[in-house]
Amino acid sequence: MRKVPIVIIGGGPVGMVLALLLDQLGVRSLIINKETESRWHPKGNTHNSRTMEHYRRLGLSKSIRSFGLPKDHPTDVGYFTSLAGFEVARIRMPCEAQKMRELENASATDQIVEPIFRCNQMYVERFLYEQIHLAKNVECKFGWECVDWQDRGDSVQVQMVEVATVRPDIIECDYLVGCDGGNSIVRRKLGIRYSGDPHQELAWAGGLTASTFLHAPDFYRKAIRRPLCWQYMVSNPRVRANFVALDGKGLFLFSTRLIAEENEKEKEVIDRRLRLCIGAEADFEHLGHFSWTAGQGLVADAYGSGRVVMAGDAVHLFTPQGGFGMNTGIDDVANLAWKLAALIQGWGGRNLLNSYSEERQPVAMRNTRAAQQMARRIGTEPVADEIEATTLAGEQARRKAAEFYMKFTETYASLGIQLGARYDSSSIIVHDGLAPPDNHDQYIPTGSPGGRAPHVWLAKNQSLFDRFGRGFTLLCLSGNENRATEFQNRAKDRGVPLDTLPVHSNDARQLYEADFALIRPDQHVAWRGNTFPGNVGGLVATVTGHHSRV
Numbered sequence: 001m002r003k004v005p006i007v008i009i010g011g012g013p014v015g016m017v018l019a020l021l022l023d024q025l026g027v028r029s030l031i032i033n034k035e036t037e038s039r040w041h042p043k044g045n046t047h048n049s050r051t052m053e054h055y056r057r058l059g060l061s062k063s064i065r066s067f068g069l070p071k072d073h074p075t076d077v078g079y080f081t082s083l084a085g086f087e088v089a090r091i092r093m094p095c096e097a098q099k100m101r102e103l104e105n106a107s108a109t110d111q112i113v114e115p116i117f118r119c120n121q122m123y124v125e126r127f128l129y130e131q132i133h134l135a136k137n138v139e140c141k142f143g144w145e146c147v148d149w150q151d152r153g154d155s156v157q158v159q160m161v162e163v164a165t166v167r168p169d170i171i172e173c174d175y176l177v178g179c180d181g182g183n184s185i186v187r188r189k190l191g192i193r194y195s196g197d198p199h200q201e202l203a204w205a206g207g208l209t210a211s212t213f214l215h216a217p218d219f220y221r222k223a224i225r226r227p228l229c230w231q232y233m234v235s236n237p238r239v240r241a242n243f244v245a246l247d248g249k250g251l252f253l254f255s256t257r258l259i260a261e262e263n264e265k266e267k268e269v270i271d272r273r274l275r276l277c278i279g280a281e282a283d284f285e286h287l288g289h290f291s292w293t294a295g296q297g298l299v300a301d302a303y304g305s306g307r308v309v310m311a312g313d314a315v316h317l318f319t320p321q322g323g324f325g326m327n328t329g330i331d332d333v334a335n336l337a338w339k340l341a342a343l344i345q346g347w348g349g350r351n352l353l354n355s356y357s358e359e360r361q362p363v364a365m366r367n368t369r370a371a372q373q374m375a376r377r378i379g380t381e382p383v384a385d386e387i388e389a390t391t392l393a394g395e396q397a398r399r400k401a402a403e404f405y406m407k408f409t410e411t412y413a414s415l416g417i418q419l420g421a422r423y424d425s426s427s428i429i430v431h432d433g434l435a436p437p438d439n440h441d442q443y444i445p446t447g448s449p450g451g452r453a454p455h456v457w458l459a460k461n462q463s464l465f466d467r468f469g470r471g472f473t474l475l476c477l478s479g480n481e482n483r484a485t486e487f488q489n490r491a492k493d494r495g496v497p498l499d500t501l502p503v504h505s506n507d508a509r510q511l512y513e514a515d516f517a518l519i520r521p522d523q524h525v526a527w528r529g530n531t532f533p534g535n536v537g538g539l540v541a542t543v544t545g546h547h548s549r550v
Helices: 013-024 049-057 096-104 121-134 185-190 218-224 266-278 325-345 352-379 392-412 415-419 481-494 506-512 536-543
Strands: 002-009 029-033 077-080 087-091 138-142 144-151 156-162 168-178 194-197 207-215 231-236 239-245 251-257 285-294 297-300 308-310 457-459 472-476 498-502 516-519 525-529
Touching: 002 013, 002 156, 002 325, 013 029, 013 049, 013 121, 013 138, 013 325, 029 144, 049 325, 049 415, 077 392, 087 392, 121 138, 144 168, 144 185, 168 185, 168 325, 185 308, 194 352, 207 266, 239 266, 251 266, 266 285, 297 352, 308 352, 325 352, 352 392, 352 415, 472 481, 481 498, 481 536, 525 536
Parallel strands: 002 029, 002 168, 029 138, 077 231, 168 308, 472 498
Antiparallel strands: 077 087, 144 156, 156 168, 194 297, 207 251, 207 285, 231 239, 239 251, 472 516, 516 525
Protein backbone atom coordinates (compact mmCIF):
# COMPACT_ATOMS: atom_id res chain seq x y z
CA MET A 1 0.00 0.00 0.00
CA ARG A 2 1.28 3.44 -0.98
CA LYS A 3 1.82 6.00 1.79
CA VAL A 4 1.99 9.80 1.86
CA PRO A 5 2.39 12.00 4.94
CA ILE A 6 -0.84 14.01 4.52
CA VAL A 7 -4.09 13.29 2.65
CA ILE A 8 -6.39 16.25 2.10
CA ILE A 9 -10.02 15.56 1.19
CA GLY A 10 -11.47 18.51 -0.70
CA GLY A 11 -9.81 20.58 -3.42
CA GLY A 12 -11.45 23.94 -2.75
CA PRO A 13 -9.40 27.01 -1.83
CA VAL A 14 -8.84 25.84 1.76
CA GLY A 15 -7.57 22.40 0.75
CA MET A 16 -5.39 23.78 -2.03
CA VAL A 17 -3.82 26.46 0.19
CA LEU A 18 -3.08 23.80 2.81
CA ALA A 19 -1.31 21.70 0.17
CA LEU A 20 0.74 24.71 -1.01
CA LEU A 21 1.73 25.66 2.54
CA LEU A 22 2.82 22.07 3.22
CA ASP A 23 4.75 22.07 -0.06
CA GLN A 24 6.56 25.25 1.01
CA LEU A 25 7.48 23.52 4.28
CA GLY A 26 8.80 20.46 2.41
CA VAL A 27 5.94 18.08 3.29
CA ARG A 28 4.23 15.87 0.68
CA SER A 29 0.46 15.74 0.47
CA LEU A 30 -2.23 14.22 -1.74
CA ILE A 31 -5.53 15.99 -2.53
CA ILE A 32 -8.68 13.98 -3.26
CA ASN A 33 -11.44 15.97 -4.98
CA LYS A 34 -14.62 14.62 -6.54
CA GLU A 35 -14.78 17.19 -9.36
CA THR A 36 -12.18 16.93 -12.11
CA GLU A 37 -11.02 20.56 -11.80
CA SER A 38 -11.69 23.71 -9.81
CA ARG A 39 -15.30 24.82 -9.80
CA TRP A 40 -16.08 27.51 -12.39
CA HIS A 41 -19.00 29.16 -10.64
CA PRO A 42 -18.86 32.39 -8.62
CA LYS A 43 -18.96 32.10 -4.86
CA GLY A 44 -17.16 34.29 -2.28
CA ASN A 45 -16.03 37.74 -3.42
CA THR A 46 -13.52 38.88 -0.81
CA HIS A 47 -9.95 37.92 -0.01
CA ASN A 48 -9.28 39.84 3.16
CA SER A 49 -6.00 41.34 4.28
CA ARG A 50 -4.99 38.31 6.36
CA THR A 51 -5.72 35.90 3.52
CA MET A 52 -3.70 38.10 1.16
CA GLU A 53 -0.81 37.92 3.67
CA HIS A 54 -0.97 34.12 3.48
CA TYR A 55 -0.93 34.32 -0.34
CA ARG A 56 2.06 36.65 -0.04
CA ARG A 57 3.95 34.07 2.04
CA LEU A 58 3.39 31.64 -0.83
CA GLY A 59 4.64 34.21 -3.34
CA LEU A 60 1.22 34.40 -5.00
CA SER A 61 -0.38 37.69 -3.91
CA LYS A 62 0.91 39.79 -6.80
CA SER A 63 -0.37 37.33 -9.41
CA ILE A 64 -3.73 37.00 -7.66
CA ARG A 65 -4.23 40.77 -7.76
CA SER A 66 -4.32 40.60 -11.57
CA PHE A 67 -7.62 38.66 -11.58
CA GLY A 68 -11.24 39.82 -11.56
CA LEU A 69 -12.20 43.45 -12.01
CA PRO A 70 -10.05 46.00 -13.87
CA LYS A 71 -7.67 47.81 -11.51
CA ASP A 72 -9.52 51.11 -11.91
CA HIS A 73 -13.00 49.61 -11.32
CA PRO A 74 -14.64 51.06 -8.18
CA THR A 75 -15.34 48.65 -5.32
CA ASP A 76 -18.28 50.75 -4.09
CA VAL A 77 -21.37 49.09 -2.63
CA GLY A 78 -24.52 50.77 -3.93
CA TYR A 79 -28.10 50.45 -2.70
CA PHE A 80 -30.85 50.82 -5.31
CA THR A 81 -34.59 50.46 -5.74
CA SER A 82 -33.69 48.59 -8.96
CA LEU A 83 -30.63 48.62 -11.22
CA ALA A 84 -32.32 51.21 -13.44
CA GLY A 85 -34.16 52.91 -10.58
CA PHE A 86 -33.12 55.25 -7.76
CA GLU A 87 -29.70 55.10 -6.14
CA VAL A 88 -30.51 55.27 -2.44
CA ALA A 89 -27.03 55.16 -0.89
CA ARG A 90 -23.43 54.36 -1.76
CA ILE A 91 -20.56 53.16 0.43
CA ARG A 92 -17.46 54.35 -1.40
CA MET A 93 -14.39 52.17 -1.38
CA PRO A 94 -11.12 52.48 -3.31
CA CYS A 95 -10.34 50.64 -6.52
CA GLU A 96 -7.37 48.29 -6.64
CA ALA A 97 -5.11 50.89 -8.28
CA GLN A 98 -5.83 53.43 -5.53
CA LYS A 99 -5.11 50.88 -2.80
CA MET A 100 -1.75 50.10 -4.37
CA ARG A 101 -0.90 53.83 -4.62
CA GLU A 102 -1.73 54.30 -0.94
CA LEU A 103 0.45 51.31 -0.07
CA GLU A 104 3.41 52.97 -1.79
CA ASN A 105 3.10 55.90 0.64
CA ALA A 106 2.27 53.96 3.80
CA SER A 107 3.81 54.98 7.12
CA ALA A 108 6.45 52.74 8.68
CA THR A 109 3.99 51.30 11.20
CA ASP A 110 1.03 50.87 8.84
CA GLN A 111 -0.45 47.43 9.50
CA ILE A 112 -1.90 46.86 6.02
CA VAL A 113 0.74 44.78 4.28
CA GLU A 114 -1.77 43.45 1.76
CA PRO A 115 -5.00 45.46 1.28
CA ILE A 116 -8.29 43.59 1.07
CA PHE A 117 -8.89 42.31 -2.47
CA ARG A 118 -12.33 42.17 -4.11
CA CYS A 119 -12.24 39.29 -6.56
CA ASN A 120 -14.49 36.31 -7.02
CA GLN A 121 -13.25 33.08 -5.53
CA MET A 122 -13.59 31.16 -8.81
CA TYR A 123 -10.76 33.12 -10.45
CA VAL A 124 -8.41 32.52 -7.53
CA GLU A 125 -9.42 28.86 -7.27
CA ARG A 126 -8.50 28.30 -10.91
CA PHE A 127 -5.07 29.86 -10.26
CA LEU A 128 -4.54 27.77 -7.11
CA TYR A 129 -5.54 24.68 -9.10
CA GLU A 130 -2.76 25.46 -11.58
CA GLN A 131 -0.29 26.04 -8.74
CA ILE A 132 -0.89 22.73 -6.97
CA HIS A 133 -0.23 20.92 -10.25
CA LEU A 134 3.15 22.67 -10.42
CA ALA A 135 4.09 22.00 -6.79
CA LYS A 136 6.64 19.20 -6.43
CA ASN A 137 5.25 17.98 -3.08
CA VAL A 138 1.55 17.85 -4.09
CA GLU A 139 -0.15 14.89 -5.75
CA CYS A 140 -3.57 15.65 -7.22
CA LYS A 141 -6.42 13.14 -7.36
CA PHE A 142 -9.10 15.30 -8.96
CA GLY A 143 -12.00 13.23 -10.29
CA TRP A 144 -11.67 10.89 -7.31
CA GLU A 145 -13.94 10.53 -4.28
CA CYS A 146 -13.10 9.41 -0.75
CA VAL A 147 -15.65 6.73 0.18
CA ASP A 148 -14.26 5.65 3.56
CA TRP A 149 -11.31 5.96 5.92
CA GLN A 150 -10.05 4.32 9.13
CA ASP A 151 -7.82 5.83 11.80
CA ARG A 152 -5.62 2.89 12.82
CA GLY A 153 -3.85 4.69 15.65
CA ASP A 154 -0.43 4.87 14.02
CA SER A 155 -1.72 5.85 10.55
CA VAL A 156 -4.91 6.51 8.57
CA GLN A 157 -6.10 4.32 5.69
CA VAL A 158 -8.12 6.14 3.02
CA GLN A 159 -10.33 4.39 0.46
CA MET A 160 -11.24 6.23 -2.74
CA VAL A 161 -12.74 5.57 -6.16
CA GLU A 162 -12.28 7.25 -9.50
CA VAL A 163 -15.64 8.85 -10.29
CA ALA A 164 -15.62 8.17 -14.04
CA THR A 165 -14.59 4.49 -13.86
CA VAL A 166 -15.39 3.44 -10.25
CA ARG A 167 -11.78 2.16 -10.10
CA PRO A 168 -10.81 1.78 -6.40
CA ASP A 169 -7.57 2.72 -4.68
CA ILE A 170 -6.34 2.70 -1.09
CA ILE A 171 -3.68 4.97 0.34
CA GLU A 172 -2.15 5.25 3.79
CA CYS A 173 -1.17 8.53 5.45
CA ASP A 174 0.12 9.85 8.74
CA TYR A 175 -2.67 12.45 9.01
CA LEU A 176 -5.98 13.03 7.23
CA VAL A 177 -7.42 16.54 6.80
CA GLY A 178 -11.06 17.08 5.86
CA CYS A 179 -11.47 20.26 3.83
CA ASP A 180 -14.60 18.83 2.24
CA GLY A 181 -17.28 21.35 3.11
CA GLY A 182 -20.55 21.35 5.03
CA ASN A 183 -21.40 17.75 4.04
CA SER A 184 -17.94 16.53 5.04
CA ILE A 185 -17.53 12.75 5.02
CA VAL A 186 -14.78 13.26 7.59
CA ARG A 187 -17.00 15.12 10.06
CA ARG A 188 -19.92 12.72 9.56
CA LYS A 189 -17.79 9.64 10.18
CA LEU A 190 -16.31 11.23 13.30
CA GLY A 191 -19.87 11.86 14.52
CA ILE A 192 -19.15 15.54 15.18
CA ARG A 193 -22.10 17.92 15.03
CA TYR A 194 -22.37 21.65 14.38
CA SER A 195 -23.54 23.90 17.21
CA GLY A 196 -24.58 27.52 17.12
CA ASP A 197 -27.44 29.65 15.95
CA PRO A 198 -29.37 28.33 12.92
CA HIS A 199 -30.80 30.65 10.31
CA GLN A 200 -33.96 32.72 10.64
CA GLU A 201 -36.39 33.20 7.77
CA LEU A 202 -35.86 36.79 6.58
CA ALA A 203 -36.69 38.71 3.42
CA TRP A 204 -32.94 38.88 2.82
CA ALA A 205 -29.90 37.14 4.34
CA GLY A 206 -31.92 34.39 5.98
CA GLY A 207 -33.30 31.21 4.39
CA LEU A 208 -33.11 29.33 1.10
CA THR A 209 -31.19 31.45 -1.40
CA ALA A 210 -30.10 31.05 -5.03
CA SER A 211 -26.78 32.27 -6.41
CA THR A 212 -26.91 32.62 -10.19
CA PHE A 213 -24.01 33.10 -12.59
CA LEU A 214 -25.08 35.60 -15.28
CA HIS A 215 -23.67 36.90 -18.54
CA ALA A 216 -25.43 40.27 -18.89
CA PRO A 217 -23.48 43.08 -20.63
CA ASP A 218 -26.91 44.63 -21.34
CA PHE A 219 -27.10 45.64 -17.67
CA TYR A 220 -24.38 48.26 -18.20
CA ARG A 221 -26.00 49.63 -21.37
CA LYS A 222 -29.68 49.56 -20.42
CA ALA A 223 -29.98 49.52 -16.64
CA ILE A 224 -26.98 50.66 -14.60
CA ARG A 225 -25.81 53.73 -16.60
CA ARG A 226 -24.25 55.47 -13.58
CA PRO A 227 -20.92 55.38 -11.69
CA LEU A 228 -20.01 51.72 -11.36
CA CYS A 229 -20.16 49.59 -8.23
CA TRP A 230 -18.67 46.29 -7.20
CA GLN A 231 -21.92 45.28 -5.45
CA TYR A 232 -25.44 46.43 -6.33
CA MET A 233 -27.94 45.82 -3.51
CA VAL A 234 -31.58 46.04 -4.65
CA SER A 235 -34.44 46.60 -2.21
CA ASN A 236 -38.01 47.35 -3.19
CA PRO A 237 -41.39 46.14 -1.84
CA ARG A 238 -41.42 43.16 -4.22
CA VAL A 239 -37.87 41.79 -4.00
CA ARG A 240 -34.51 41.94 -2.21
CA ALA A 241 -31.37 40.85 -4.05
CA ASN A 242 -27.67 41.45 -4.67
CA PHE A 243 -25.58 41.70 -7.84
CA VAL A 244 -21.79 41.38 -7.72
CA ALA A 245 -19.74 42.51 -10.73
CA LEU A 246 -17.19 39.81 -11.54
CA ASP A 247 -15.19 41.21 -14.47
CA GLY A 248 -16.60 44.70 -15.05
CA LYS A 249 -17.72 43.67 -18.55
CA GLY A 250 -20.89 41.66 -18.13
CA LEU A 251 -20.38 38.73 -15.77
CA PHE A 252 -22.40 38.96 -12.54
CA LEU A 253 -23.27 36.88 -9.51
CA PHE A 254 -26.96 37.40 -8.69
CA SER A 255 -28.27 36.26 -5.30
CA THR A 256 -31.87 36.31 -4.09
CA ARG A 257 -34.18 34.39 -1.78
CA LEU A 258 -35.86 31.38 -3.37
CA ILE A 259 -39.43 32.34 -2.46
CA ALA A 260 -41.65 30.56 -4.99
CA GLU A 261 -45.15 31.32 -6.11
CA GLU A 262 -47.53 28.42 -6.74
CA ASN A 263 -46.11 25.71 -9.07
CA GLU A 264 -42.99 27.77 -9.88
CA LYS A 265 -39.81 25.89 -10.69
CA GLU A 266 -36.50 27.09 -9.26
CA LYS A 267 -35.29 28.75 -12.47
CA GLU A 268 -38.66 30.47 -12.91
CA VAL A 269 -38.38 31.94 -9.40
CA ILE A 270 -34.91 33.26 -10.18
CA ASP A 271 -35.96 34.80 -13.51
CA ARG A 272 -39.03 36.46 -12.04
CA ARG A 273 -37.09 38.01 -9.18
CA LEU A 274 -34.25 38.98 -11.48
CA ARG A 275 -36.57 40.93 -13.75
CA LEU A 276 -38.09 42.70 -10.74
CA CYS A 277 -34.56 43.83 -9.81
CA ILE A 278 -33.47 45.14 -13.21
CA GLY A 279 -36.15 47.79 -13.70
CA ALA A 280 -35.61 47.92 -17.48
CA GLU A 281 -35.71 45.64 -20.49
CA ALA A 282 -32.30 43.96 -20.67
CA ASP A 283 -31.09 40.61 -21.97
CA PHE A 284 -29.21 38.14 -19.79
CA GLU A 285 -27.92 34.59 -20.04
CA HIS A 286 -27.90 31.99 -17.26
CA LEU A 287 -24.52 30.26 -16.92
CA GLY A 288 -25.53 28.23 -13.86
CA HIS A 289 -26.88 28.47 -10.33
CA PHE A 290 -26.87 26.70 -6.99
CA SER A 291 -28.99 27.04 -3.86
CA TRP A 292 -27.85 27.37 -0.25
CA THR A 293 -29.13 28.53 3.15
CA ALA A 294 -28.31 32.08 4.22
CA GLY A 295 -28.11 33.23 7.83
CA GLN A 296 -26.30 30.28 9.40
CA GLY A 297 -23.70 30.65 12.13
CA LEU A 298 -22.56 27.14 13.01
CA VAL A 299 -19.27 25.76 14.39
CA ALA A 300 -18.30 22.11 14.81
CA ASP A 301 -18.19 20.79 18.38
CA ALA A 302 -14.68 19.46 17.73
CA TYR A 303 -12.09 19.97 14.98
CA GLY A 304 -10.98 16.37 14.79
CA SER A 305 -9.97 13.26 16.66
CA GLY A 306 -6.77 11.22 16.73
CA ARG A 307 -4.94 11.57 13.43
CA VAL A 308 -7.89 13.18 11.65
CA VAL A 309 -8.60 16.92 11.62
CA MET A 310 -10.81 19.30 9.62
CA ALA A 311 -10.74 22.88 8.33
CA GLY A 312 -12.91 25.37 6.44
CA ASP A 313 -16.64 24.73 5.95
CA ALA A 314 -16.21 21.25 7.44
CA VAL A 315 -15.94 22.99 10.83
CA HIS A 316 -17.78 26.31 10.35
CA LEU A 317 -20.72 27.47 8.25
CA PHE A 318 -21.05 31.21 7.66
CA THR A 319 -23.59 33.56 6.21
CA PRO A 320 -21.74 35.68 3.61
CA GLN A 321 -22.17 39.10 5.25
CA GLY A 322 -18.67 40.41 6.04
CA GLY A 323 -16.99 37.91 3.72
CA PHE A 324 -15.55 35.90 6.62
CA GLY A 325 -16.22 32.29 5.55
CA MET A 326 -13.46 31.31 3.11
CA ASN A 327 -11.04 33.69 4.84
CA THR A 328 -11.54 31.98 8.19
CA GLY A 329 -10.85 28.67 6.43
CA ILE A 330 -7.61 29.94 4.90
CA ASP A 331 -6.53 31.14 8.35
CA ASP A 332 -7.38 27.66 9.71
CA VAL A 333 -4.90 25.96 7.41
CA ALA A 334 -2.22 28.61 7.97
CA ASN A 335 -2.42 27.55 11.62
CA LEU A 336 -2.59 23.83 10.81
CA ALA A 337 0.06 23.48 8.10
CA TRP A 338 3.14 24.19 10.22
CA LYS A 339 1.87 21.93 13.00
CA LEU A 340 1.41 19.01 10.62
CA ALA A 341 4.87 19.72 9.16
CA ALA A 342 6.37 19.75 12.67
CA LEU A 343 4.81 16.36 13.46
CA ILE A 344 5.93 14.82 10.16
CA GLN A 345 9.46 16.23 10.50
CA GLY A 346 9.78 15.10 14.11
CA TRP A 347 10.12 18.39 15.99
CA GLY A 348 6.47 18.80 17.02
CA GLY A 349 5.21 17.43 20.33
CA ARG A 350 2.06 15.49 21.17
CA ASN A 351 0.18 18.64 22.31
CA LEU A 352 0.67 20.39 18.98
CA LEU A 353 -2.32 18.98 17.09
CA ASN A 354 -4.63 19.57 20.08
CA SER A 355 -3.63 23.23 20.00
CA TYR A 356 -5.16 23.58 16.52
CA SER A 357 -8.71 23.21 17.89
CA GLU A 358 -7.85 25.24 21.02
CA GLU A 359 -6.78 28.15 18.85
CA ARG A 360 -9.12 28.06 15.87
CA GLN A 361 -12.50 27.06 17.34
CA PRO A 362 -12.87 30.29 19.41
CA VAL A 363 -11.99 32.33 16.30
CA ALA A 364 -14.70 30.55 14.30
CA MET A 365 -17.26 31.24 17.04
CA ARG A 366 -16.29 34.91 17.11
CA ASN A 367 -16.41 35.27 13.32
CA THR A 368 -19.67 33.38 12.75
CA ARG A 369 -21.39 35.49 15.41
CA ALA A 370 -20.15 38.71 13.81
CA ALA A 371 -21.37 37.65 10.35
CA GLN A 372 -24.75 36.53 11.65
CA GLN A 373 -25.29 39.78 13.55
CA MET A 374 -24.63 41.74 10.35
CA ALA A 375 -27.02 39.52 8.38
CA ARG A 376 -29.85 39.89 10.85
CA ARG A 377 -29.51 43.64 10.99
CA ILE A 378 -29.69 44.05 7.23
CA GLY A 379 -32.22 41.24 6.79
CA THR A 380 -34.75 42.98 9.02
CA GLU A 381 -34.60 46.30 7.15
CA PRO A 382 -38.13 47.60 6.49
CA VAL A 383 -38.69 48.64 2.87
CA ALA A 384 -41.31 51.37 2.56
CA ASP A 385 -44.06 50.93 -0.03
CA GLU A 386 -43.31 54.45 -1.34
CA ILE A 387 -39.56 53.93 -1.85
CA GLU A 388 -39.84 53.87 -5.68
CA ALA A 389 -42.23 56.84 -5.92
CA THR A 390 -41.20 60.20 -7.40
CA THR A 391 -43.23 61.97 -4.70
CA LEU A 392 -42.12 63.71 -1.50
CA ALA A 393 -43.06 60.55 0.41
CA GLY A 394 -40.76 58.59 -1.91
CA GLU A 395 -37.87 60.98 -1.25
CA GLN A 396 -38.39 60.69 2.50
CA ALA A 397 -38.49 56.88 2.29
CA ARG A 398 -35.24 56.82 0.35
CA ARG A 399 -33.58 59.24 2.77
CA LYS A 400 -34.58 57.08 5.73
CA ALA A 401 -33.34 53.93 3.96
CA ALA A 402 -30.01 55.65 3.17
CA GLU A 403 -29.50 56.42 6.87
CA PHE A 404 -30.01 52.72 7.60
CA TYR A 405 -27.66 51.49 4.84
CA MET A 406 -24.81 53.81 5.77
CA LYS A 407 -24.56 52.11 9.17
CA PHE A 408 -23.18 49.02 7.40
CA THR A 409 -19.73 50.37 6.60
CA GLU A 410 -18.23 47.95 9.17
CA THR A 411 -19.51 45.06 7.04
CA TYR A 412 -16.92 46.03 4.46
CA ALA A 413 -14.19 47.25 6.84
CA SER A 414 -14.02 44.90 9.87
CA LEU A 415 -10.23 45.11 10.15
CA GLY A 416 -10.41 43.70 13.68
CA ILE A 417 -11.94 40.50 12.29
CA GLN A 418 -9.40 40.33 9.48
CA LEU A 419 -6.21 40.83 11.50
CA GLY A 420 -7.26 40.59 15.13
CA ALA A 421 -7.61 36.83 15.68
CA ARG A 422 -5.89 35.88 18.95
CA TYR A 423 -5.01 32.57 20.61
CA ASP A 424 -5.28 33.61 24.25
CA SER A 425 -6.43 30.19 25.51
CA SER A 426 -3.70 28.25 23.72
CA SER A 427 -1.45 25.86 25.60
CA ILE A 428 1.47 26.54 23.22
CA ILE A 429 1.52 30.33 23.70
CA VAL A 430 3.49 31.88 26.57
CA HIS A 431 0.99 34.57 27.56
CA ASP A 432 1.68 37.82 29.39
CA GLY A 433 -1.91 38.86 30.11
CA LEU A 434 -1.68 42.10 28.13
CA ALA A 435 -3.98 41.31 25.21
CA PRO A 436 -6.03 44.24 23.88
CA PRO A 437 -9.85 44.17 23.83
CA ASP A 438 -11.45 42.44 20.85
CA ASN A 439 -12.88 45.04 18.46
CA HIS A 440 -14.40 43.85 15.19
CA ASP A 441 -13.95 47.21 13.45
CA GLN A 442 -10.46 48.08 14.67
CA TYR A 443 -7.17 46.19 14.73
CA ILE A 444 -4.83 47.11 17.58
CA PRO A 445 -1.28 45.91 16.86
CA THR A 446 0.42 44.45 19.91
CA GLY A 447 3.35 42.20 20.66
CA SER A 448 1.34 40.49 23.40
CA PRO A 449 1.75 36.74 22.67
CA GLY A 450 -1.16 35.07 20.92
CA GLY A 451 -1.89 37.68 18.25
CA ARG A 452 -0.64 38.40 14.75
CA ALA A 453 2.88 39.80 14.79
CA PRO A 454 2.80 43.61 14.51
CA HIS A 455 4.04 44.83 11.16
CA VAL A 456 6.57 47.49 10.19
CA TRP A 457 7.92 48.59 6.83
CA LEU A 458 11.71 48.29 7.17
CA ALA A 459 12.23 50.32 3.99
CA LYS A 460 10.14 51.28 1.00
CA ASN A 461 8.30 48.15 -0.22
CA GLN A 462 10.24 46.01 2.30
CA SER A 463 7.92 44.33 4.79
CA LEU A 464 9.10 42.83 8.07
CA PHE A 465 6.93 39.83 7.21
CA ASP A 466 9.03 39.13 4.12
CA ARG A 467 12.05 38.64 6.37
CA PHE A 468 10.47 35.97 8.55
CA GLY A 469 11.80 32.44 8.09
CA ARG A 470 9.73 29.40 7.07
CA GLY A 471 9.93 28.07 10.63
CA PHE A 472 10.14 30.10 13.83
CA THR A 473 11.75 33.55 13.78
CA LEU A 474 13.42 35.14 16.80
CA LEU A 475 13.22 38.93 16.45
CA CYS A 476 16.08 40.75 18.13
CA LEU A 477 14.77 44.27 18.51
CA SER A 478 17.49 46.10 20.45
CA GLY A 479 20.76 45.27 18.71
CA ASN A 480 21.17 42.25 20.95
CA GLU A 481 21.36 39.36 18.50
CA ASN A 482 24.63 38.19 20.09
CA ARG A 483 22.57 37.12 23.11
CA ALA A 484 20.51 34.69 21.05
CA THR A 485 23.06 31.84 20.98
CA GLU A 486 21.45 29.80 23.75
CA PHE A 487 18.04 30.10 22.08
CA GLN A 488 19.50 28.92 18.79
CA ASN A 489 21.20 25.98 20.49
CA ARG A 490 18.06 24.84 22.33
CA ALA A 491 16.06 25.03 19.09
CA LYS A 492 18.76 23.04 17.31
CA ASP A 493 18.66 20.40 20.08
CA ARG A 494 15.02 19.71 19.21
CA GLY A 495 15.41 20.10 15.45
CA VAL A 496 13.17 23.21 15.43
CA PRO A 497 13.76 25.42 12.37
CA LEU A 498 14.69 28.86 13.73
CA ASP A 499 15.91 32.04 12.05
CA THR A 500 17.36 34.89 14.09
CA LEU A 501 16.38 38.28 12.66
CA PRO A 502 18.00 41.51 13.92
CA VAL A 503 15.56 44.39 13.47
CA HIS A 504 17.12 47.82 13.89
CA SER A 505 13.90 49.82 14.06
CA ASN A 506 12.66 51.99 16.92
CA ASP A 507 9.15 51.64 15.50
CA ALA A 508 9.36 47.85 15.77
CA ARG A 509 10.75 47.98 19.32
CA GLN A 510 7.89 50.26 20.39
CA LEU A 511 5.26 48.03 18.78
CA TYR A 512 6.58 44.81 20.33
CA GLU A 513 7.43 46.46 23.68
CA ALA A 514 10.20 43.91 24.24
CA ASP A 515 13.80 43.24 23.25
CA PHE A 516 12.95 39.78 21.89
CA ALA A 517 9.89 38.25 20.27
CA LEU A 518 9.45 34.69 19.03
CA ILE A 519 7.29 34.50 15.90
CA ARG A 520 5.65 31.23 14.86
CA PRO A 521 5.57 30.01 11.25
CA ASP A 522 1.97 31.35 10.97
CA GLN A 523 3.18 34.86 11.97
CA HIS A 524 1.63 34.80 15.46
CA VAL A 525 3.69 35.85 18.49
CA ALA A 526 4.55 32.83 20.67
CA TRP A 527 6.59 34.62 23.36
CA ARG A 528 8.24 37.96 24.07
CA GLY A 529 10.59 39.29 26.73
CA ASN A 530 13.53 41.54 27.55
CA THR A 531 15.52 38.55 28.77
CA PHE A 532 15.26 34.83 28.12
CA PRO A 533 13.71 32.62 30.80
CA GLY A 534 16.00 30.51 32.95
CA ASN A 535 14.88 27.40 31.08
CA VAL A 536 15.10 28.30 27.38
CA GLY A 537 14.72 24.63 26.48
CA GLY A 538 11.40 24.59 28.32
CA LEU A 539 10.22 27.61 26.34
CA VAL A 540 11.12 25.92 23.04
CA ALA A 541 9.39 22.73 24.21
CA THR A 542 6.21 24.62 25.15
CA VAL A 543 5.78 26.51 21.86
CA THR A 544 6.35 23.31 19.87
CA GLY A 545 3.81 21.26 21.85
CA HIS A 546 6.09 19.05 23.92
CA HIS A 547 4.64 19.92 27.33
CA SER A 548 2.35 22.40 29.06
CA ARG A 549 3.06 26.06 29.65
CA VAL A 550 6.41 27.40 30.85
